[in-house]
Amino acid sequence: MHDCGNESISLVMNDEQVSLLFENITVENNILYNSYKVTGVQIGQSSTNTYRNFHIRNNLIYDDPDATVTAPEGFEHHSIDIWNEGTGTIEDINIYNNVILYTTYSCIEVGDTGPMTVNIHNNTFYGVNLNQTDYLALVGITGPSANATVINNIFYNDSASSQNCENIYVQYAGTTQIEYNLHYLVDQNARLILIVSDEYYLSDWSVYLADTGYDINSPVPDDPLFVDSDNGDFSLQAGSPAIDAGTDLGYPFQGIAPDIGAFEYVP
Numbered sequence: 001m002h003d004c005g006n007e008s009i010s011l012v013m014n015d016e017q018v019s020l021l022f023e024n025i026t027v028e029n030n031i032l033y034n035s036y037k038v039t040g041v042q043i044g045q046s047s048t049n050t051y052r053n054f055h056i057r058n059n060l061i062y063d064d065p066d067a068t069v070t071a072p073e074g075f076e077h078h079s080i081d082i083w084n085e086g087t088g089t090i091e092d093i094n095i096y097n098n099v100i101l102y103t104t105y106s107c108i109e110v111g112d113t114g115p116m117t118v119n120i121h122n123n124t125f126y127g128v129n130l131n132q133t134d135y136l137a138l139v140g141i142t143g144p145s146a147n148a149t150v151i152n153n154i155f156y157n158d159s160a161s162s163q164n165c166e167n168i169y170v171q172y173a174g175t176t177q178i179e180y181n182l183h184y185l186v187d188q189n190a191r192l193i194l195i196v197s198d199e200y201y202l203s204d205w206s207v208y209l210a211d212t213g214y215d216i217n218s219p220v221p222d223d224p225l226f227v228d229s230d231n232g233d234f235s236l237q238a239g240s241p242a243i244d245a246g247t248d249l250g251y252p253f254q255g256i257a258p259d260i261g262a263f264e265y266v267p
């Protein structure tokens with residue numbers, strides 16, 4: 001699915017006069033690219049509905065890294081956008097085993113004011129569109145009532161230090177859990193993490209762990225060693241620091257422990 005005029009996949013119930021239950025949705029095994037607003041999946045509402053038990057998995061979502069077009073009309077151009085402007089609950093939203101490439105604003109945003117529970121697990125985030133001048137982050141948790149877990153993900157960030165596109169931005173101190181992720185910055189001077197207004201660079205790695213309690217069990221940032229990222233192969237080479245470095249979240253795995261990222265290394 002590609003070059004859509006708005007979102008590729010939109011899971012939105014809005015402006016209803018009654019409170020509805022929207023549940024048990026799976027979006028899997030899609031290739032989604034180059035859309036006008038949200039390239040991958042949008043999940044949102046501005047009312048009193050309850051959303052629960054969504055699974056967004058095994059999708060490849062990407063934009064053209066060389067595109068010069070910015071989403072117009074003030075749109076934020078996310079790869080996956082989850083927002084709750086209402087008072088209903090968006091809960092048990094599970095985003096895992098996806099590969100998201102060359103985002104133009106953020107790979108995933110969890111935003112707006114309503115309550116949300118979102119699990120971001122075992123995804124591979126790779127690269128940004130370097131022609132853009134405004135980014136959120138690879139993953140942005142920007143809702144004051146967002147309850148997110150960000151675990152077992154690879155962040156391969158090639159943005160320049162001048163672009164302020166960190167791997168993770170958490171706007172409000174709260175209940176976000178960040179663990180067992182493998183971070184990598186091509187530009188070692190780029191901003192790694194932004195928590196509320198505290199920014200951390202690679203040289204601050206141990207300070208970041210001590211200050212926030214995030215990523216304490218994550219490997220030291222390093223190149224994940226993809227097999228052939230130039231040709232779209234984001235599986236892991238032997239010797240990758242992502243192999244057996246994750247934590248068991250209940251998904252199948254090889255070897256002594258789960259790997260970090262979307263693909264388990266098979267010897």
Ligand SMILES: [Ca+2]
Nearest residue numbers: 254255257259
């Ligand atoms: Ca493993």
